[in-house]
Amino acid sequence: MKHWVTEKLRCPDCLPKEIPLELINQREISGDIIDGELNCRVCGRTYPIKKGIAIVLPQKTARIKNGNNGYDAPIMLSAYLWSHFGDHMDDSRATDAYRIWSESLQSGGGDALDIGCAVGRLCFELSKTHERVIGVDTSTAFIAKAREIVSRKQLDFDLIVEGHLTQKRHLKFNNGWNFENVDFVVADAMALPFPQHDFASVAAINILEKVSDPLKHLTEVNRVLRADTSMFLFSDPFSWDPAFSRPERWLGGSKNGTPYCHRGIDTMRRLFAGEFEVFDPPLEIADQGEVSWKIRKTENLWEHITSQFLVGCRKMNSG
Ligand SMILES: C[S@@+](CC[C@H](N)C(=O)[O-])C[C@H]1O[C@@H](n2cnc3c(N)ncnc32)[C@H](O)[C@@H]1O
Known part of the structure; x- marks a missing residue:
């Protein structure tokens, strides 16, 4: 570190x-x-x-987390390295998702935080426009690989073809990423180890549906995001899954019975506007849309994902 x-x-x-x-x-x-x-x-x-x-990690998370499964599994490392850096591998099937996401977060100066950063691509992009960038994730395997890229400015890995069959991949990065000002830490989206109002930009991409308490995670975003002159990039496919969070905690996708029934993107708009007392001050929507994103698990197993995004901003405080 x-x-x-x-x-x-x-x-x-x-x-x-x-x-x-x-x-x-x-x-x-x-x-x-x-x-x-x-x-x-x-x-x-x-x-x-x-x-x-x-x-x-807080004690509770450290106890639950056990290595080499979930996002720490080797198949996930190969999958996410392809997802993040496939466009550098001359693979025509790669998406430009991270370019779109990073370009939506313009910096007015200050530091950036990417929550659930995986192997770091968004952080590298944000290093071109922000003073310092920190990526956090609960996967030690992802954070170790992201840090290896920072120190070597290169990436070597085994891309899974099928089962134990792999192909070597080697990439050299020389594209304006400011490696000196990027780092990665194993931390929990629901207990961010940072002070309040510290970051000018915060990103949370494809993580809301993966945490056990989505509202707690957003409360943490609010705490660490600057109260003015700041931006929050949120993106998610809203594929709620009881394996990650109990249905009563979902922020959408329920027929009735919770204040957040209906569609997740509508709940997010209401949260940005200040309802439910999560974002204080509220966030004005500066941009919104959909990003097509892919995860490649093996040569023949792909996930095609539509991630709906909102960019919220807090303007300069004139008082
Ligand atoms: C679907 S992936 C998205 C990764 C990345 N943001 C992207 O869009 O490419 C979800 C990520 O969130 C991480 N994650 C899950 N629960 C987390 C938590 N409580 N705190 C921090 N990261 C978490 C996973 O390890 C994984 O890297």
């Missing part, structure tokens, strides 16, 4: 109290902390940094 990230970190177990974490026992190479610990002086919890990866 880069040294500059340390200044931003707050204890996820003490939220909503924002207690800075103290870096101890660190081994550092050229501003990159390779091993060490982040210590909370209030609750006494210690968050490890191992092989450059900081794991700043």
Whole structure:
């Protein structure tokens, strides 16, 4: 983890109290902390940094998360590396989803946060327009690969063809991404380890339906997003699934019985406008639409996804 990230970190177990974490026992190479610990002086919890990866998860999430399944599985790494960097592999089936998403977040200066960043493509794009960019995800495999891209400016991986058959892929990146100012941390979208009003831009793409408490995640977006001169890029296919969140917590897709029945995109518009007291101040819709996006799991197994997006902005406070 880069040294500059340390200044931003707050204890996820003490939220909503924002207690800075103290870096101890660190081994550092050229501003990159390779091993060490982040210590909370209030609750006494210690968050490890191992092989450059900081794991700043609240105790509850750390307990549930167990490696090598879900998004930590090798098939998901291959799938997401193709999804994020397929356009750099001269693959005509690749989409331009990340270009569209990143271009919708214009910076008026300040830092950006990508929540559920996977292997980092949006963060790399945002590094061209923002001062500093942090990507967070609960998958250690994704964060490790994203950090490897930062340090090597190259990507090597085994693209899954079928079963254990793979093909080597090698990419070199030399396209204006500001690697010095990007970093990645293992953290939870529902307990973001950052101070309030810290980010000029926040992105949450295709994650709302994947978290156990979607409203809590959006409350966290509101907390870390600047109260003025800021933007929130939200995108989701709204493919609600009880495997991720209980139906009573869905923000759409229910026939009745919850305040959020009906379509998810309509709930999001109401939330942006300030209903349900999540976004305060409210967000004005600056852009909206649909992005076609693909996940390639094997040579013959693809997911074609339509992700509906809204860009919300808070203007400069004239008072
Ligand atoms: C559908 S993928 C989308 C990834 C990326 N935003 C994109 O659009 O390419 C969902 C991502 O959210 C991450 N995720 C799931 N639950 C999370 C949580 N509670 N906190 C942070 N990340 C989470 C997963 O590991 C995965 O990378």
